[in-house]
Amino acid sequence: RDLLPDGILYASKESHYSIFKASRMYRMECQIIDTLITGEINCTELREKLFLNKDKPAIVNVNIGTTFKGGVDNLDLIIKTLEECGFSHDRFYIHCDAALNGLISPFLEYGPKLSFKKPIRSISVSAHKLLGSSIPCGVLMTRKGRITNNLSENVEYIDTLDTTISGSRNGHAPIFIWYGLKMKGRSGLHTEVNKCLTNAKYLRDGFKNAGISAMLNESSIVVVFERPLSREFIDYWQLSLLEKMAHVVVMPHVTVKMLDDFLDDLVQNREIWYGNGKVQPLCLAEEIGVSNCACLVHMN
Amino acid sequence: RDLLPDGILYASKESHYSIFKASRMYRMECQIIDTLITGEINCTELREKLFLNKDKPAIVNVNIGTTFKGGVDNLDLIIKTLEECGFSHDRFYIHCDAALNGLISPFLEYGPKLSFKKPIRSISVSAHKLLGSSIPCGVLMTRKGRITNNLSENVEYIDTLDTTISGSRNGHAPIFIWYGLKMKGRSGLHTEVNKCLTNAKYLRDGFKNAGISAMLNESSIVVVFERPLSREFIDYWQLSLLEKMAHVVVMPHVTVKMLDDFLDDLVQNREIWYGNGKVQPLCLAEEIGVSNCACLVHMN
Numbered sequence: 001r002d003l004l005p006d007g008i009l010y011a012s013k014e015s016h017y018s019i020f021k022a023s024r025m026y027r028m029e030c031q032i033i034d035t036l037i038t039g040e041i042n043c044t045e046l047r048e049k050l051f052l053n054k055d056k057p058a059i060v061n062v063n064i065g066t067t068f069k070g071g072v073d074n075l076d077l078i079i080k081t082l083e084e085c086g087f088s089h090d091r092f093y094i095h096c097d098a099a100l101n102g103l104i105s106p107f108l109e110y111g112p113k114l115s116f117k118k119p120i121r122s123i124s125v126s127a128h129k130l131l132g133s134s135i136p137c138g139v140l141m142t143r144k145g146r147i148t149n150n151l152s153e154n155v156e157y158i159d160t161l162d163t164t165i166s167g168s169r170n171g172h173a174p175i176f177i178w179y180g181l182k183m184k185g186r187s188g189l190h191t192e193v194n195k196c197l198t199n200a201k202y203l204r205d206g207f208k209n210a211g212i213s214a215m216l217n218e219s220s221i222v223v224v225f226e227r228p229l230s231r232e233f234i235d236y237w238q239l240s241l242l243e244k245m246a247h248v249v250v251m252p253h254v255t256v257k258m259l260d261d262f263l264d265d266l267v268q269n270r271e272i273w274y275g276n277g278k279v280q281p282l283c284l285a286e287e288i289g290v291s292n293c294a295c296l297v298h299m300n
Numbered sequence: 301r302d303l304l305p306d307g308i309l310y311a312s313k314e315s316h317y318s319i320f321k322a323s324r325m326y327r328m329e330c331q332i333i334d335t336l337i338t339g340e341i342n343c344t345e346l347r348e349k350l351f352l353n354k355d356k357p358a359i360v361n362v363n364i365g366t367t368f369k370g371g372v373d374n375l376d377l378i379i380k381t382l383e384e385c386g387f388s389h390d391r392f393y394i395h396c397d398a399a400l401n402g403l404i405s406p407f408l409e410y411g412p413k414l415s416f417k418k419p420i421r422s423i424s425v426s427a428h429k430l431l432g433s434s435i436p437c438g439v440l441m442t443r444k445g446r447i448t449n450n451l452s453e454n455v456e457y458i459d460t461l462d463t464t465i466s467g468s469r470n471g472h473a474p475i476f477i478w479y480g481l482k483m484k485g486r487s488g489l490h491t492e493v494n495k496c497l498t499n500a501k502y503l504r505d506g507f508k509n510a511g512i513s514a515m516l517n518e519s520s521i522v523v524v525f526e527r528p529l530s531r532e533f534i535d536y537w538q539l540s541l542l543e544k545m546a547h548v549v550v551m552p553h554v555t556v557k558m559l560d561d562f563l564d565d566l567v568q569n570r571e572i573w574y575g576n577g578k579v580q581p582l583c584l585a586e587e588i589g590v591s592n593c594a595c596l597v598h599m600n
Contacts, residue, residue: 017453017455017462018467021453021462021465021467025325025326025465026325026326026327027326027327067457068457128468134472135435135470135471135472136467136468136469136470153317153321155317156541156542156543157367157368157540157541157542157547158540159540159541162317162321165321165325165466166318166465166466167318167321167436168428168436169436170435170436170470171435172434172435240457240458240459241456241457241459242456242457243456247457
């Protein structure tokens with residue numbers, strides 16, 4: 001916002017809530033863009049809204065893995081859309097929010113390629129997710145020249161350059177990040193990512209075989225499924241919910257045994273919820289697509 | 301800012317740099333007010349600026365201990381000034397920045413009385429200073445009713461109300477705070493505060509007796525003195541500097557022995573810097589007052 005003070009923020013509606021919080025706090029105009037079933041941004045709508053606001057620079061939040069569905073915005077298509085709408089590279093700023101997927105995509109053969117060779121200006125990655133830091137922390141990468149004077153300040157009495165939003169930071173966080181990276185190493189992370197991807201597919205297949213609506217995006221570790229009916233079950237498994245959906249993020253500590261136990265419990269409970277036929281499982285066609293929906297109408 | 305969207309931020313020039321950073325980030329108009337020699341806000345200038353901007357609400361940052369001099373703004377006078385300038389209680393917001401002194405002033409007989417019975421709306425206190433948390437953290441106190449909808453949001457998929465600026469927080473921080481409070485207790489903190497106040501006076505007197513310019517505000521643990529001449533000395537003692545000044549924050553771990561060693565080292569070095577009379581000690585009359593200045597002109 002400091003680089004493009006009158007820029008409009010474009011973010012898909014499935015972006016992390018902090019994006020919209022930031023737009024309110026920083027007094028930025030914000031255009032919310034619709035999403036596809038995968039959770040990724042709808043570039044047709046993005047194009048329309050960019051076209052309507054050609055006179056103002058564009059600040060685009062690109063989700064490399066949305067919070068709930070793990071949908072990955074099509075970075076190359078977004079860049080193409082910006083260029084085709086007449087935005088020169090100095091009139092747009094792309095931030096890639098790769099909180100979860102930032103440590104997955106480098107290990108994917110066909111995953112999204114994030115690189116500063118493309119006209120992106122910053123990438124953020126969490127370190128308390130796949131890397132396992134016990135405190136919330138992460139890394140924001142940007143080019144030094146992109147840090148404006150408005151955001152960096154030489155503070156004499158601490159004898160350092162402050163380039164942060166919140167000032168004093170936790171000194172343990174970088175040590176945890178360093179430790180996580182050193183202990184796991186590139187090959188350790190690669191192995192973990194492969195394990196997560198395999199287990200996520202295993203869970204998705206388990207849902208499907210049990211006749212439960214479920215979706216797993218390409219190269220994602222987030223399995224979306226129907227919202228369980230009882231609060232007790234939700235609380236027991238500490239499930240995260242969104243409207244008619246729930247999801248499981250298949251992290252490295254999750255074993256096949258855990259997935260089996262979870263699925264068995266769900267299947268048993270569904271027998272109680274839906275067994276007598278009085279209540280029907282929710283239709284999730286709109287949320288995760290007809291092919292992933294196992295409601296009475298779409299089950300075949 | 302969300303409660304008073306067109307409010308003007310008033311803060312003394314000796315406020316923490318994060319205040320001015322916030323005003324830039326949040327796109328708030330900011331009026332910087334001059335200070336007295338103690339570091340406290342100049343209420344005469346505050347009155348003038350308030351009077352000139354009577355049409356807009358006032359958001360006032362009150363320093364309960366400034367960063368460099370430990371100066372305490374006169375809260376009661378600030379409230380009186382606001383009222384006399386015609387600001388009704390719903391047209392001003394007072395935040396008390398008590399980062400360091402928030403854990404000192406409760407134990408002072410004649411210290412500033414912070415209370416929500418006065419028309420203040422928030423108080424912040426650091427927990428990584430006197431309380432000793434090993435990670436930067438603190439507490440912001442406000443009335444629940446003052447948290448606007450713009451700043452709090454019920455986020456379904458984390459099943460909680462987000463009232464923070466930066467979202468996910470360190471879960472260890474509240475444990476450290478709880479531990480610090482439980483271990484020290486009210487009487488332990490009181491003893492520590494008394495020790496710090498006594499040691500700060502001891503250091504101030506040491507400076508004075510050695511003919512070195514120095515200032516210690518009433519009920520403060522921050523001793524301001526002349527900026528040492530050599531980088532080596534500054535680095536060795538890890539001194540914090542501001543223009544012609546340096547300061548020592550006399551924290552609970554600081555012993556009389558440490559203060560003696562520091563003062564001895566400074567006196568020996570000053571002999572090298574100023575002993576041959578070629579270089580004179582700096583005049584600090586403007587910074588800390590004529591009575592605290594020990595330069596050649598003001599030493600008597």
